[in-house]
Amino acid sequence: MNLSRYTADDGDNEPMRALVVSGTLTLDTTERAGVVHAEVPGGSALYAAAAGSLLLPTRLVGIVGDDFPLEALAPLWARGGDRTAVEVVHGRTFRWHARYAPDGDTRETLARVAGVADGRLPTVPPMPTGDYALLLGSTDPRLQQHVREACPTAAVVGLDSMAHWWHARADALRALLAQVDVL
Secondary structure (H helix, E strand, O other): OOHHHHOOOOOOOOOOOEEEEEOOOEEEEEEEOOEEEEEEEEOHHHHHHHHHOOOOOEEEEEEEEOOOOHHHHHHHHHOOOEHHHEEEEOOOOEEEEEEEOOOOOOEEEEEEEOHHHOOOOOOOOOOOOOOEEEEEOOOOHHHHHHHHHHOOOOOEEEEOOOHHHHHHOHHHHHHHHOOOOEO
């Protein structure tokens, strides 16, 4: 695979025109060295979309509860992000609570509450053909598969995962690996 197509335009390649990022959107509580940050908007999809939006119009696909502070998405949307793919449903947003070791190298998950995202498939708006990149942010591989199938014309597909899914959904994750370009 020639990855030069997916990097800065050197004049010979058509650059990506958009980025689609899916994954779990959360309200995170983290503890480290006695400092607690409670219910901070998070999830790898949020941060990947924020970073990607610095270079490309970005569509963030996900589900949040009506308690999610949508103003956290304002910077993404101000840079041309698509507002239509974040679905707000009645109920509580996914929550994750972790305690980090003082050195920050290890963490213990104290609570993981799926909320409205539990088993719900995100709505993926129709996509243009072929000139966008897709990042399947860390979430249940079955949900990642749903988004991948809704974006069959993505020019390049990346996958983010974590140890939780390697153990909880190993078969679904293995099946998905054949459909991605970057892990």
